[in-house]
Amino acid sequence: GENVEQHPSTLSVQEGDSAVIKCTYSDSASNYFPWYKQELGKGPQLIIDIRSNVGEKKDQRIAVTLNKTAKHFSLHITETQPEDSAVYFCAASIPGGYQKVTFGTGTKLQVIP
């Protein structure tokens, strides 16, 4: 089955700096790569996603890049703010009758004011 590895497990940055979280996946059949943000005491919430036919996607301060050849994808957060502090999960999804989503192990991001 699919295996998703995520690094780093924890990340501390100064407010205003950039943060980068990296993931690799194993199954070349995966074609959808979402990123979820989980704030303390809440469920994960989708923040951005990318499909396998796209190399990069941006949404304000957040961007995701995908390298299909190398099977890795990354989340970039620019101009970080304290409210960006949370746990971030990458995931890879294989097409099917339901969401065959495999999650990474999560990155705890701390933005220091």
Added chain:
Amino acid sequence: NAGVTQTPKFQVLKTGQSMTLQCAQDMNHNSMYWYRQDPGMGLRLIYYSASEGTTDKGEVPNGYNVSRLNKREFSLRLESAAPSQTSVYFCASSATKFQGASEKLFFGSGTQLSVL
């Protein structure tokens, strides 16, 4: 619009006790899921229901049972709780391609379960 609602939010059980976690969604989604979240292990799929009337095992189904009561509700049952089932449980739902929507998962706020 409440989205995905889970109950209870917290629960403490003794080894061997049983309990049912409840989940309901009001988005008319076909698919529903139960995940468990453990430190350093991300989210792992326990069971899923691709559509009303069907259920199937995920990655870690042992010790659990599920019921898709109707399109809105999907419950998770622990028949004889074990300390290894101490975890945070999340219910999620998604539309399907037949509903013309994306693969986005909508999560509930979770149930923190401790088994002593």
